[in-house]
Amino acid sequence: MADVSTQPSRSRDLDKLLLRAGNLVDPNFEPGQELRDDLQTYVKVLVVGAGGLGCELLKDLALSGFRNLEVIDMDRIEVSNLNRQFLFRLEDVGKPKAEVAAKRVMERISDVNIVPHFCRIEDKDIEFYNDFNIIALGLDSIEARSYINSVACSFLEYDSDDNPRQETIKPMVDGGTEGFKGHARVIVPGVTPCFECTIWLFPPQVKFPLCTLAETPRTAAHCIEYAHLIKWNEVHGGKAFDPDEPEHMKWVHNEAVKRAELFGIPGVTYSLTQGVVKNIIPAIASTNAIISAACALETLKIASGCSKTLSNYLTYNGAEGLHTKVTEFVKDNDCLICGPGVLIELDPSITLQKFIDLLEGHDKLQLSKASVTHRGKNLYMQAPPVLEEMTRSNLTLLLFNLMGKVSKDIVHVTGTTSKNDQKSSCLRKLRVAFKGVDGVTDMDTAGGA
């Protein structure tokens, strides 16, 4: 057996960053062994998603010296995941991704503790997320990112000059990939733009005009969508197309091939048909590896201060050659999510029910089915039924009294909003101020009221 002392330490590379001073370090950075130990002992990181990016992230973070990791994912392993979600094996198919990913990383990397959570991100209460120093996102959905972003930003508090309070900032590192393209970004709520500040970065999904499909197809995708959207209905009238039914998919593929031959368009394959119909963008393992490496490094920088963090959005494109660039986006000061909050002025005589009704009609919020929380206390919850019943009697009470008779304070509401006809759950921060009320005016003291 080799002498352990002659083997290079696992933290050899990490030590180069953590044990030495440098020009690019954070002003509070104190290099040394202690920093490395503290990082391992005290820093808790949550990885959201245990798919292509999540598997990479967990492994990278564990190898970067983080010892306290948790991972949350609601999905089970599918055969089609195995080509890139490298922590999973054939015998794992059907098992929860989070549980298998945590187990596999712990088997390979000693001393790391990973707690898996096999559930929806909405199933955890908000305080669960407050327990982490950093949240790393390895997600493929805009809605899920938006939700975690709103949760992390809900912890943010501003002082009376509208400056963010340092201790309430919950940093996030967000990775995303789409084929050969990807991004890594650092979100420091109140300092850098949050996910919602730059939501316009995600263009609406491209839909082909039906006339193009019917008359002037130019690409293989056009031929597939013709077979899927037009031909299927012509032939099967009324019978719904089921993307999970192989016979249906084969039929669409055959029709698309005929169409492509007619117009001399190459490239219609069965897997492309599946991709177009199910709107699947092929996942590339190397893109996931590159993006998650960037995210893990940013997580390490935030946790240790060993270098300035990415400011604040890195894009990577490996489709033709390799191109990577960092763009500094700016914060939207009116952002509903990371801003100081939507100011709502109310009469002290308003009941909780009236307040909930008002949120639905509010032009900036349009929040229906709102649940209301004040300083961690549920004033009214729409679900689950047990909580609804417990809080229902509050509806007829005065909001002013329920909030401890303070003249103004932050209230959190969750509910559904519809944007572009799409309903999504969201969490909003409101700055409630009661008109004509003296007494406690400073938000800081509201907690003691």
Ligand SMILES: [Zn+2]
């Ligand atoms: Zn924002």
